Amino acid sequence: GESVGLHLPTLSVQEGDNSIINCAYSNSASDYFIWYKQESGKGPQFIIDIRSNMDKRQGQRVTVLLNKTVKHLSLQIAATQPGDSAVYFCAENTGGFKTIFGAGTRLFVKA
Amino acid sequence: GAGVSQSPSNKVTEKGKDVELRCDPISGHTALYWYRQSLGQGLEFLIYFQGNSAPDKSGLPSDRFSAERTGGSVSTLTIQRTQQEDSAVYLCASSLGPGMQYEQYFGPGTRLTVT
Numbered sequence: 001g002e003s004v005g006l007h008l009p010t011l012s013v014q015e016g017d018n019s020i021i022n023c024a025y026s027n028s029a030s031d032y033f034i035w036y037k038q039e040s041g042k043g044p045q046f047i048i049d050i051r052s053n054m055d056k057r058q059g060q061r062v063t064v065l066l067n068k069t070v071k072h073l074s075l076q077i078a079a080t081q082p083g084d085s086a087v088y089f090c091a092e093n094t095g096g097f098k099t100i101f102g103a104g105t106r107l108f109v110k111a
Numbered sequence: 112g113a114g115v116s117q118s119p120s121n122k123v124t125e126k127g128k129d130v131e132l133r134c135d136p137i138s139g140h141t142a143l144y145w146y147r148q149s150l151g152q153g154l155e156f157l158i159y160f161q162g163n164s165a166p167d168k169s170g171l172p173s174d175r176f177s178a179e180r181t182g183g184s185v186s187t188l189t190i191q192r193t194q195q196e197d198s199a200v201y202l203c204a205s206s207l208g209p210g211m212q213y214e215q216y217f218g219p220g221t222r223l224t225v226t
Contacts, residue, residue, distance in 0.1 A: 008151055032211045043115070043202050043217025044154070089153055093211040097142065097161070101153035 008087060012108040019077040021105045023090030028071060030092035034099070035064060035075045038087045047075070047088075077107075085109045113137065115218035117203050123224045124193055132188045132221045136205030143186050144215060145178055148200040157201075160186065161209045193225045 013019045025033065031052040036044035050057045050064045050073075057064050063076040073090050087104045116135045124130050136143050141162045146154040156170040160180045171177070175193075180186040190197055200220040206213040 042219050043204070045217070046214050091154075095211065097144075097159050097167070097209050097211070098156055099211065099215070100156075101146075103151065103153045 008104050008106045010106045010108060012110060013080050015080060015082060015109055015111050017080055019075075019080045019084070019107060019109075021075045021077075021088050021107065023073040023075075023102050023105075025071050025073055025090065025092045025102070026100070027092060027094060028068075029094050030100075031095060032093040033064070033066060033073050034091045034093070035062075035073075036089045036091060036101075037084075038089065038104070040086075044089060080107075080109050082109050082111055115203055115205055115216050117201075117218040117221050119221060120219065121222045121224075123226060126195060126225055127192055129189065129191045130193055130223065132190075132201050132223070134186045134188070134203030134205075134218060136184065136186070136203070137216055138184075140205035140207055140216070141183065142206040142209050142213065142215075143180055144204045144206075145186070145188050146202045146204065147172075148202055148220070149198075154202060157188070190223075193223075195225045198223055198225045 034049045035047045037047050038044040048059045048062050048064050050066050055066050061078045065074045087106050089104045090102045091099045093099045118133045143160040145157040148154050158178045159167040175191045178188045200222050202220045204215040204217045206215045
């Protein structure tokens with residue numbers, strides 16, 4: 001498959017290190033946030049979500065942190081693996097069906 | 112089980128031609144979304160279908176864009192008189208129901224190139 005974005009911010013990490021991907025969201029009324037992973041040639045895939053009444057949520061090897069004061073969201077990936085190489089999007093929702101997606105960050109994992 | 116499928120995977124067309132992009136959602140999913148993804152950009156919402164309700168077309172960029180969903184299942188996105196700025200990946204997603212509590216499952220997308 002082809003790249004979905006050639007001019008995205010890029011994060012390069014060594015295999016086994018932790019990765020932190022950051023996102024600034026736009027709407028202070030947003031109350032639900034999602035991180036998606038998009039591999040080359042595929043559609044985005046849900047990773048983890050968090051509601052605005054929380055500031056941290058953990059999944060398997062992933063943690064999402066939410067700072068509503070500065071409208072900042074981060075995704076932490078522990079012990080990054082080559083299979084984690086992808087474009088990562090944050091998304092926000094104010095309720096209802098419409099989800100607003102960020103531009104994405106490309107993660108490269110060096111073996 | 113089968114996920115969301117889209118066809119064609121790639122489409123190259125000449126400026127001014129019409130194109131149709133197809134989406135087959137996951138069986139039983141009542142909500143269907145179309146998004147556009149340009150190079151270096153996030154996903155741009157285009158249109159949303161929920162059950163038999165009138166679709167939300169608020170994201171369609173111009174009247175050259177239209178979409179329909181037949182029988183609450185397959186959806187077609189039509190772009191008339193294509194322009195070079197229409198070149199992008201068009202993604203379809205479906206979910207079990209409306210609203211943010213239902214996870215959206217995405218198809219692989221159709222890459223449209225307008226020459």
